[in-house]
Amino acid sequence: MNTWFKSGSPWVWLSAGGVSISLISVIGLLLLIASNGLSYFWPSEIHQFSLKDTEGKNSVVIGEIYDREQIPASQLSHTNLVLPEGTETVERLLVKTGNRELVSLDFRWLLVPQITEQSTPEDLAVIERRTNGNFYGRIEKVIKDGQEVAITELPVLLERVSDFQEEIDELQKDNIGAINYQLERQRLKERKHALDETLTDELKAKFSAENAKLEADYQVLETELLALRAKLARDQLVMVAMGGERVTINFDQILKIHFNNQMSIIEKTGVFFSQIGAFIGDEPREANTEGGVFPAIFGTVLMVLLMTVIVSPFGVVAAIYLHEYAGKNVLTKILRIAVINLAGVPSIVYGVFGLGFFVYMIGGSLDQLFYPETLPSPTFGTPGVLWSAITLAILTLPVVIVSTEEGLSRIPSSMRLGSLALGATKIETLWRIILPIASPAIMTGIILAIARAAGEVAPLMLVGVVKMAPNLPLDGNFPFLHLDRKFMHLGFHIYDVGFQSPNVEAARPLVYATALLLVTIIVALNMTAVSIRNRLREKYRMLEH
Structure with missing residues (x-):
């Protein structure tokens, strides 16, 4: 037994046991989240x-x-x-x-x-509606254009409603939304000229003519919108509820109608995948307890990518300075200690710092200098996706610095001296020799930064994330990418649905489904970064040896 202990085998088995327990725990957690989340999309029996x-x-x-x-x-x-x-x-x-x-x-x-x-x-139906949640009951009448028709007309009516709704959404979000955006821009331009005391009568006439044209276009689109809504209101469905009450539901409120008890396994599988697609691609409804999470997915990915673009160059440059240029003195030691300590600061502290420094100080100054016409309504002096990305970049900066510096320290000094002896400058040595070899370590730091930033919620609650964002940060209006806008985030969405929902039981499956989606996105981002790191490692393996 004493020989066995001295051989080191117990520590090997202990390490293997720890890794196995950790792996089983992670897999078990993912299975729990997946089973509870995916079951939400399966059409249950009524x-x-x-x-x-x-x-x-x-x-x-x-x-x-x-x-x-x-x-x-x-x-x-x-x-x-x-x-x-x-x-x-x-x-x-x-x-x-x-x-x-x-x-x-x-x-x-x-x-x-x-x-x-x-x-x-088998005649029980579940109707998914835009408001008021699901309706369970029996279909008594199907009314098309004021006339009762057979129940077999349901698919045709639903398809017609879907077409009308797509036209309405296009009118509201794209056409009417674009006109409202242009009217607001015209108002701000006119106010800016007034503040600069350059608003002449000629400019006033020009702004009035452009506003009149936009107003005329708006009236035409509004007439089309009212006509489409009138067409939607003509079709109705009369339902019999469980208490015998008769309820009339307009087709403009209906999203889907399913007879779950009539479906086969194949039909239920098709509905299962279609509902997953709707969950990923639709907007949330009913205080986030219904609908999809596409704005939250978009906001999460955009914020993480923007954070990565910001933190990568600053982290790499800081690591290069500390390892390649800074002298080995007290100041350098203090800087390294500060970087290590920054990694242990609670994330909510970064949120408070971002709110005070970036939002109020820098954003408020930008508004005073470049957007005085919008005041007192702030443009950049309010939480937004830009400040969220910068705040998380500072939060993850120590991770990138430490990882990059460790990669630089593993490169033997003989490679630096050999490059310098062959006539290369220090910059050329860094760019052509040191950074390519250290690139896998740099990617490791970026991977760790992405993993942490994607799951952070506390600082985002102060610097940009909201429960419901009416507009995405990306649209068809110039400058197309609006970094000053607030956004939705999957992590905050989980918190809001799970703890702030007015209907906890209805929200519980959504919490699991959203958590599974967040884990999937983080894994996808990390796997992409790992793939890039492995390619870089293979590419520069010969150079390292």
Whole structure:
């Protein structure tokens, strides 16, 4: 045994065990997130429950089963529920009932002993709406252009509504949005001339003519928009809810209609992937508890890429100075200690610093110098994607510096001296010899920076991220990339949906789905950087040897 310990084998097994436990934990966590998140997109069966309460009243509940749990029978003593002798626990079901215009909550707990009958009728439909969540019930009438038609017309009506809605979205976001943007730009230009005391009568007439033309174009587009909305309002669906109530739903509120109980496995698989696609490509609705997360995906990727572009050159230059040029004195030691200590500063402190220095000081100064016509409404003196990227660049700067300096320290001094002996200057040696060999280490630092920045939330809450951003930072209006705008972020979206949602039960699957998406994006960004690093390592392997 003593020989075995001296051989070092216990430490090998201990290291292997630690790595195995860590790997199993990570895989288990990912499986937990994936199972809970992806199940949200699978079309569940719609159940119809016949209930009889303790007072003998009968009722019907229609919905999807979300959860099951066992509760102690002692907790039900106040309900006068009659249970068999010796019953210790009672099962209850969490059912999503939707129909917000009829009931106050989306979910309802049902006690299994009160259920007299449970079935899955094939005529039950689930209607996904733009507002008020899902509606569960039976279709009684389909009305097209004021006339009742057969239920077989549903696909045609849904396709027509989808076409109309695409035209409406294009009018609102692209055409009308562009005109509103141009009108605002005209107003700011006119105000700037007024502040500079260069607003002549000729300029006033020019601005008035341009504004009149834009207003005329706006009126034409508004007329088209009202006409499209009138066409949408002609088609209706009459539904029968679980209590027998009849509810009329306009087709302009309907996104999808599914008869889940009629679907085969293949049809459910198709709906599953289509709902995943909608989740990735659509905008959020209903206080972020419905719809997709595309603005959050876009904001997260844009912010991370912008942060990477900012932090990479500054981190590499700082590391080169500390290792190649700075003398080995007290000041250099203090700088290295400061860099290492910066890596341990809480991220919220960086957020406070970014808010005070970048947003209020630099952004406010930029507004005073270049955008006085917009004041008191700030342009850059307010949180935005630019300040978020710079703040996270400072947060991740120590990671890039330390990684790059370690890569530089592994390069033998003989390579530097050999290059200088052959007549190369110090700059040429750095550019052609040192940096190519150290590029894998630089990419390692960038990978670590991306991994940390993509998951940070606390500083972003102060310097740019919001619950709902009406416009993306990228659009068709000059200068196309608007770095002054606020943005959505997947990390903050998880926090908001999970802890600030008015409907916690409905939001819980979305939390898992969004977390899985965030992990996937981080892995994709990291794998891209790792691939680049491996190519650089192979390319300069011979040079290193």
